Amino acid sequence: MLERGGTIGILGGGQLGRMMAMSAAELGYRCIAYAPEGDNVVSCVCDDVFTNKWDDTAALAAFAAQCDVVTWEFENVPVATAQAIPADRIFPHPRALETAQDRLAEKRFVEGLGGRPAAYARVDSRSDLEAAVDRLGAPGILKTRRDGYDGKGQWRIGSARDADALRLPDVPLIYEGYVEFEAEFSVILVRGQDGEMRVWDSTRNAHEGGILATSSLPAGLAIEAQVDEARSLAEQVADALRYVGVLTLEFFATKEGPIFNEMAPRVHNSGHWTIEGAVTSQFENHIRAVAGLPLGDTATVARGVTMTNIIGDAITTAQDFLGQPDTHLHDYGKAEVRQGRKMGHVTRLER
Numbered sequence: 001m002l003e004r005g006g007t008i009g010i011l012g013g014g015q016l017g018r019m020m021a022m023s024a025a026e027l028g029y030r031c032i033a034y035a036p037e038g039d040n041v042v043s044c045v046c047d048d049v050f051t052n053k054w055d056d057t058a059a060l061a062a063f064a065a066q067c068d069v070v071t072w073e074f075e076n077v078p079v080a081t082a083q084a085i086p087a088d089r090i091f092p093h094p095r096a097l098e099t100a101q102d103r104l105a106e107k108r109f110v111e112g113l114g115g116r117p118a119a120y121a122r123v124d125s126r127s128d129l130e131a132a133v134d135r136l137g138a139p140g141i142l143k144t145r146r147d148g149y150d151g152k153g154q155w156r157i158g159s160a161r162d163a164d165a166l167r168l169p170d171v172p173l174i175y176e177g178y179v180e181f182e183a184e185f186s187v188i189l190v191r192g193q194d195g196e197m198r199v200w201d202s203t204r205n206a207h208e209g210g211i212l213a214t215s216s217l218p219a220g221l222a223i224e225a226q227v228d229e230a231r232s233l234a235e236q237v238a239d240a241l242r243y244v245g246v247l248t249l250e251f252f253a254t255k256e257g258p259i260f261n262e263m264a265p266r267v268h269n270s271g272h273w274t275i276e277g278a279v280t281s282q283f284e285n286h287i288r289a290v291a292g293l294p295l296g297d298t299a300t301v302a303r304g305v306t307m308t309n310i311i312g313d314a315i316t317t318a319q320d321f322l323g324q325p326d327t328h329l330h331d332y333g334k335a336e337v338r339q340g341r342k343m344g345h346v347t348r349l350e351r
C-alpha cells in the first residue's frame with residue numbers, strides 16, 4: 001500500500017491525467033507527469049512535469065527514480081516507454097498497452113475470450129481492401145490499426161467504388177463491417193492489486209463525427225439488457241491481463257447482443273460522469289488501485305445523469321451552464337481552442 005505523501009508518476013499530460021492527479025491529491029499523494037506532447041494540462045496539478053521525449057531513457061530513469069508507482073493516462077504511450085519503468089512499479093502492466101494499441105491484436109485477444117467484434121479483415125494493400133470489401137460487403141469502416149482516436153484515422157466506405165477512390169495511407173489498416181446498432185455503451189471497471197473488481201453503471205454513449213458527445217443514465221432497455229454479457233467479457237479481459245486500475249470496453253448494442261468495438265486500458269471519457277454521479281469516481285478508484293488501497297463503492301448516486309462534452313469553441317460560453325441546477329463544469333484549461341478538440345465537460349444530475 002502506498003503511504004500517504006507517496007509519489008505517483010503519470011505518463012501523459014492530458015485531461016485524464018489532470019483529473020487523476022486531482023484525485024491523487026485528495027488521497028494525500030503527490031504526482032509528477034511525463035508529458036512530451038502538446039500543451040499539457042497537468043502542470044497546475046502536478047509537482048513536476050518532464051517534457052522529454054518518450055524514448056529518452058535517461059529522463060525516464062530519472063522520472064521513475066522519483067516515483068513510488070507509475071501509471072498512464074494516454075493509451076498511445078509507446079510500449080517501450082512503459083517497459084522502461086521497473087515492472088513492479090507500473091500499473092497496469094504494459095502488456096495491456098501492447099494489446100490495446102493494435103486494433104487487430106485487440107480483436108483477436110477479445111475473440112479468444114469469447115467476445116464478438118464486428119466482422120473484420122486485415123488490410124495491408126489495395127488488393128487486401130478489395131478482397132475485404134468483397135468478403136464483408138459495404139458499408140464498412142476502414143481504420144488505421146494504430147494511433148486512431150476520436151474518429152481520426154477512419155474512413156467510411158459506402159461501396160466498392162469508394163474503396164477504389166480512396167488514397168490508402170501507408171500504414172497497417174483494418175476493414176470492419178458496418179454494425180447496425182441500436183445504441184452504444186461502455187463497461188468501465190476497476191480491478192485492484194488483489195484481483196477484486198468493481199464496475200460502474202453503463203451509460204448510453206452518443207457520438208457525433210466519431211467523437212463522444214454525451215453519456216447518459218438511465219441508459220435504456222436496449223443497453224440494460226446487454227450489460228451483464230458485456231461486463232462478463234470485460235471482467236475476463238481484466239483477469240486475463242492481470243490488470244490493475246480502470247479498464248474500459250466499448251460496445252455496440254445490437255439485435256444480436258453486445259458487439260465489442262474497442263478497449264481502452266485507462267480511465268475513459270464515458271466515465272467522467274462518475275466524478276459527481278457515483279460514490280467513487282473512476283479517477284479516485286484508479287488511484288486507489290494503483291496505490292494498493294481498498295477500492296471504493298461504484299454505485300450511482302442519482303436517478304439520472306448526463307455528461308456532455310464541450311468541444312472546440314463551445315468552451316468560451318461554458319460558464320453559462322453554471323446557472324443550471326446540479327450542473328458541474330470541468331474546464332480542462334487548454335490554451336489552444338481547436339475545432340474537434342475536447343476542451344471540457346459538463347455533468348448534470350437529476351437526484
Ligand code: AMP
Pocket residue numbers: 118141148149150151176177178179180184207210211250261262
Ligand atoms: P472507434 O474509434 O473505433 O471507437 O470509432 C468511433 C465511433 O465510430 C464509434 O463509437 C461508432 O460510433 C463509430 N463506429 C466505429 N466502428 C464502427 C462500425 N464497425 N460500425 C458502425 N459504427 C462504427
